[in-house]
Amino acid sequence: MHLQNNEQQYQVSLQAQDNYKVIDSNHQEHLAKLSGQLRANLRLAVGDYIVGIPQQDFVLVKQLLPRKSVLQRQNSGEAQHAQVIAANLDYIFITMSLNQDFNLARLDRYTTLVWDSGASPVIVLTKADLISPELLAERQAQVAENAFGIPILVTAQDQPEQVETIFAPYLEAEQNVAFVGSSGVGKSTLVNLLLGDNAIKTKTIRADDDKGRHTTTTRALYVLANGAKIIDTPGIRAVGVAGVSQAATDQSFQDIVNLAQQCRFSDCQHQSEPGCAVKAAIAAGQLAPERLVSYQKLQVERQYDGLSSRQIEQTKVERLFKDVGGFKTFKKTLKKK
Ligand SMILES: Nc1nc2c(ncn2[C@@H]2O[C@H](COP(=O)(O)OP(=O)(O)OP(=O)(O)O)[C@@H](O)[C@H]2O)c(=O)[nH]1
Numbered sequence: 185m186h187l188q189n190n191e192q193q194y195q196v197s198l199q200a201q202d203n204y205k206v207i208d209s210n211h212q213e214h215l216a217k218l219s220g221q222l223r224a225n226l227r228l229a230v231g232d233y234i235v236g237i238p239q240q241d242f243v244l245v246k247q248l249l250p251r252k253s254v255l256q257r258q259n260s261g262e263a264q265h266a267q268v269i270a271a272n273l274d275y276i277f278i279t280m281s282l283n284q285d286f287n288l289a290r291l292d293r294y295t296t297l298v299w300d301s302g303a304s305p306v307i308v309l310t311k312a313d314l315i316s317p318e319l320l321a322e323r324q325a326q327v328a329e330n331a332f333g334i335p336i337l338v339t340a341q342d343q344p345e346q347v348e349t350i351f352a353p354y355l356e357a358e359q360n361v362a363f364v365g366s367s368g369v370g371k372s373t374l375v376n377l378l379l380g381d382n383a384i385k386t387k388t389i390r391a392d393d394d395k396g397r398h399t400t401t402t403r404a405l406y407v408l409a410n411g412a413k414i415i416d417t418p419g420i421r422a423v424g425v426a427g428v429s430q431a432a433t434d435q436s437f438q439d440i441v442n443l444a445q446q447c448r449f450s451d452c453q454h455q456s457e458p459g460c461a462v463k464a465a466i467a468a469g470q471l472a473p474e475r476l477v478s479y480q481k482l483q484v485e486r487q488y489d490g491l492s493s494r495q496i497e498q499t500k501v502e503r504l505f506k507d508v509g510g511f512k513t514f515k516k517t518l519k520k521k
C-alpha cells in the first residue's frame with residue numbers, strides 16, 4: 185500500500201456507535217473520525233486497518249483497507265445486514281471447558297463459524313484440572329477425531345505457567361486473535377494470564393466523545409508486549425452459536441426432533457408438559473437424558489444469539505423468574521411483603 189503525504193496506517197481499537205479509537209504503529213491510541221463522505225456508508229469494526237491523517241486531536245479516517253477476515257453475525261436471513269463483529273483476526277480460539285460445557289456438536293458449529301470468517305480456528309480445552317486423566321484422554325481423542333487437523337490446546341488453572349508457552353505460536357507480533365466460547369469457560373482467565381502485568385483490572389476506559397462529554401466504553405483491544413493483539417468486545421463475547429440455523433441444530437438432534445413430533449403439544453418444551461414423547465423416551469431408557477440437556481442448552485443459547493451482554497443478563501434474569509411471572513412481578517411481590 186502506498187501512503188501519501190502525511191497519511192498513516194492505523195488499526196481500529198474501539199468502536200461505540202459512530203465513535204472510534206485507533207492505534208498507530210507504536211500502539212498509541214487516538215480518537216478517530218470518518219471523513220464526511222465515508223460517514224454515510226461505512227461502519228468500521230474493531231481490528232480494521234485504515235489510512236488516516238493525524239489532526240490536532242484526532243485522526244481523520246480516509247480509507248478502509250481490505251479486510252483479511254470478517255467475523256460477523258448473520259441476522260436471520262438478511263445477509264446484507266450482517267453485522268461485523270471484528271475484522272482481520274488471524275486466529276480465533278474456540279474455548280470450551282472439559283467439564284460441563286463439553287459438547288462436540290457446539291464445537292463443530294464454532295469451527296464452521298470461524299472458517300466462514302476467514303480466520304484460522306484453534307481449539308482451546310480448559311479446566312483439565314477438573315476431570316480425571318482418563319476422561320481427559322477420552323475427550324481429547326474425541327475432539328481430535330472431529331477437528332481434522334485444527335490445533336488443540338489444553339489448559340488448566342493449576343498450571344498457569346504453561347499458558348504462555350502453548351499460546352506462543354499463535355501470538356506472534358502483529359497477529360490479531362480473539363477468544364470465543366460459552367460464558368464461564370475461562371476466556372477472561374486466559375486473557376489475563378497472557379496479558380500478565382497488563383491484566384484486565386478495570387474493564388472500562390474513558391473515551392471522550394465529540395461534545396467533550398465522557399462516555400465509558402468497554403476496552404476492546406489489548407496489545408501484548410510483542411505487539412500481538414487480543415480483541416475482546418461484548419460482541420465477541422456474545423457470539424454464541426451465532427450463524428447457526430435451527431436447521432443445523434435440528435440436524436444434529438434428529439432423534440429428539442423425531443420424538444418431538446409425537447408430543448401432545450406442538451410447542452412442547454419437553455419439561456413438564458403432559459404427553460411429552462421425549463420425556464417418555466427417556467423414562468423408557470430409549471434416549472439418554474444428557475441428550476435432552478444438550479439440546480435444551482443449545483436452544484437457550486440460540487435465544488441469546490445477537491443480544492448484547494447486558495441483554496443476555498436481562499434475559500437470564502427473566503428466565504430465572506419466569507415461573508413467578510418475570511422479574512418485575514417478582515420485585516413487586518417482594519415489596520408487598
Ligand atoms: N478449575 C478451573 N477453573 C477455571 C479454569 N479456567 C477458568 N476457571 C474458573 O472459571 C470461572 C469462569 O472463568 P472466566 O475466565 O471468567 O470465564 P469467561 O469465559 O471469561 O466467562 P464470561 O466472562 O462470562 O464470557 C472463574 O471462576 C475461573 O476462575 C481452569 O482451567 N480450571
Ligand SMILES: [Zn+2]
Nearest residue numbers: 447452454460
Ligand atoms: Zn415434549
